[in-house]
Each structure stands twice: as C-alpha cells, then as structure tokens.
Amino acid sequence: xxxxPSSGTIGNKVATLNTVSGYDTSSKNAIIVDEISTMDxxxxxxxxxxxxxxxxxxxxxxxxxLITPSGLSxxxxxxxxxxxxxxxxxxxxxxxxxxxxxxxxxxVQRNLAELDAATSRIGxxxxxxxxxxxxxxxxxxxxxxxxxxxxxxxAHRPSLQIQLYDEKVATILQLVRSGxxxxxxxxxxPVAGVRRMPFLRAPLVVIRSDKDPGFHRATTTxxxxxxxxxxxxxxxxxxxxxxxxxxAQVGIxxxxxxxxxxxxxxIAMVEADEGIAIIPAFGLAACRNRxxxxxxxxxxxxxxxxxxxxxxAKTVPPDTEEFAIFLKAFVGxxxxxxxxx
Numbered sequence: 001x002x003x004x005p006s007s008g009t010i011g012n013k014v015a016t017l018n019t020v021s022g023y024d025t026s027s028k029n030a031i032i033v034d035e036i037s038t039m040d041x042x043x044x045x046x047x048x049x050x051x052x053x054x055x056x057x058x059x060x061x062x063x064x065x066l067i068t069p070s071g072l073s074x075x076x077x078x079x080x081x082x083x084x085x086x087x088x089x090x091x092x093x094x095x096x097x098x099x100x101x102x103x104x105x106x107x108v109q110r111n112l113a114e115l116d117a118a119t120s121r122i123g124x125x126x127x128x129x130x131x132x133x134x135x136x137x138x139x140x141x142x143x144x145x146x147x148x149x150x151x152x153x154x155a156h157r158p159s160l161q162i163q164l165y166d167e168k169v170a171t172i173l174q175l176v177r178s179g180x181x182x183x184x185x186x187x188x189x190p191v192a193g194v195r196r197m198p199f200l201r202a203p204l205v206v207i208r209s210d211k212d213p214g215f216h217r218a219t220t221t222x223x224x225x226x227x228x229x230x231x232x233x234x235x236x237x238x239x240x241x242x243x244x245x246x247x248a249q250v251g252i253x254x255x256x257x258x259x260x261x262x263x264x265x266x267i268a269m270v271e272a273d274e275g276i277a278i279i280p281a282f283g284l285a286a287c288r289n290r291x292x293x294x295x296x297x298x299x300x301x302x303x304x305x306x307x308x309x310x311x312x313a314k315t316v317p318p319d320t321e322e323f324a325i326f327l328k329a330f331v332g333x334x335x336x337x338x339x340x341x
Contacts, residue, residue: 043115045079046108048072049087053105056095066197066308066316066324131319132161136175136184140263141306142166144285146185149330153323160319168261169237176309182320183310185327187280189238195312197324199331201303202280203296204243209273210291220295222250229275231266239304243278246302267292280304282335306331 044065051061052072062072080087087101097105137146142164150162165172165181172184177193188196206220225247233240247253260266263283270277271290280303284294308324310316316324 041079041082043112045075046112048075049079049101050105050108050112052076052088052095053097053101058090058095063198064325064328066321131159132163133317133320133323134163134165134180134182135323136165136167136172136181136186138169138172138186138263139166140283140286141186145282145331145334148334149327152330153326156326157322160323162323173309176311179311179314182317183308183324185308186306187238187304188307188309189241191309193312195310195316197308197328199306199308199328200282200335201305202282202335204246204278204302204304205281205284206276206278206295206297207267207270207287207292208276208295209270210293211273215293217293217295219298221299222246222252222297223299225276225278226252231260231269231275231277233263233266234261239280242302242304246300280306282306 048061048065051064052058055061055064058069058072058076062069065072076087083104085100086098087104089096089098135146143166146164150164153160153162165175167175169186169188172181172186173188173191173194175181176184177191185199188194190196206225208215232243235241235244260269263279264286266277266279267283267286267290269275271292278297282304287294308327310320
C-alpha cells in the first residue's frame, strides 16, 4: 500500500508499516521478512501529522481538519505510540518536528498523494454515480461566494456534485438539524445539537446613501449613530443580536426605522435613503453596484463570524469534509479581495 522509501532507519521503519517487518539482530536496520506487520494506523492520523508539520501549530491544523485541538492531539499521540517515536517537540510557543518526524514528512506526503490519486481513480471507474453534497447558504452569500466556490471546486472534483439551496439563516439551521442539508454556511450563533466551525471574522461596517458626495468617512464610532435612522434585520437573527448588544453598550437604544429579513433588501433600502444600516464586511460584495458609502465602525471594532454548521449527531462524510476544507480556504481568499471600505 505504501511505497518503499529511500534507505535510512526511519525510512525503513515506515516502509514496513503496511508490508512485512522483522529485524536483523546483527544490525539496527529493518529488513523485510515473511511476517505480517502489526502496525495499525489511519490516513487521518497521517494527514493530521502532515498538517501539524506544515502549520507548526496544533490549533491551526485542527481548524483545517474541522476537529478540536484536543482531538488532534489524540490522533498524534496514537500515531506516535504506534510508530514508537516522538514526532513533535512542543513548547508553549512553538511546535517543531523532531528529527525523526522531519524525516517522516516527505515519506508520508508522497504516499498519501499516491493513495489519494489511486483511490480517486479507482472510485471514478468503479461507479458512474456521482456523490452529492447538499449545502445551504443565505442568498447574499450564495450569490457572491458559493457560486464561484462551487465552480472552482468542480474543476478539481467534477464527480462530486454540490447542490446549493439559498435560504434564510433560520431555515438553513432547521434543515441542518433535520438532516436534510449536509451543511450550512452563514452567520450562525451557537445552537444545541449543531456543530459550528469558524471560517472567518468580518468586521461590522455602517453604510449610508450616497446622496452627499462630500460625506466620506473612513471610520465612524458607534456613539456617532445615536440620532440616525436604522434599517435593521429581524431581532431574532444572530447579526442583529450582535449589533443591538453593541448599540446598547454605548447607550443607544435600538429603535429601528424598518426591520427586514435579508441583507440584500437592507442594502437596497439604504441606497433609497430610507436610513442607514450596520452590516458585516462580507456583505460589501453586494454593495459594489449600489450608490452607498461605507465606514468602518470603531471604538470598538466588532466582528461577525461566518461559520460552517452540520448536524452534531451525524458523522461528517469524507466528501463533505473535503468540500468544507476547500471552502474555508476559498472564503479566506475571497474575503481578502473584498474592498471593506
């Protein structure tokens, strides 16, 4: 299953993981004998090892794998126990591969790449039916992020179909909990029974109609909004709850001029000069063709999280996990291109 690496004590040890192993008592080198190896480990453990080696961080590697840092630590400890040597040196500030761990990186990279290529090729030839991931996202995120993400992903995995449903956040949450959606993407708050993984943090900004070309402020304080007419989202939504909480902390009681359901409608009403609105920076993609002015809110800077959610009672299928890892990287790149102010 794993190809034999170049010579060397660690290389030989890895080479025998999935073949056969024995030892010549007159030397320290491993040799091949007709005896089945007793080593037992998973590709998930090896992928966890590679991610920690690449990121030099357990927390960042755990985010990519969509597991907790403690869960990742368990995977590494089990792999070290099976191999019989330490893979990383850890301090409070740094994680670095041991000499043995550094030597193992290239071997594992090569063999996992071969394994992934082989399983993909065999899987495609074994069945003509494509796997499907069913995803839900709010309309603004669907139109401005998900469509392009799915297009880019399809170029790498044409056999995996992504079905996209654009729905309100509350509806997506309901469908994920009922098992009708594999996952949802959006600004979700914590909910019992739902697994929530962060994608990015987007700062809140204030937008207003471009009726006064002379009004251009790069930043606006929360307290400066005291006498403004606010167009808000429904009070039960996570975004509006964060906004209302911060307004209350600066002594502003939220008296919305209008409450609506969707960010797109909120932005359109601002353009029509019905009031101002506070939105997350990821909503600015929908402002590019609108006559609105944008200011970053400060004192303090408050952010909204964008999350991927799934049903905690269900194991995340490999195809869904693969798309989730891709999507997180895509969203990070996409956000870097959004002109926030």
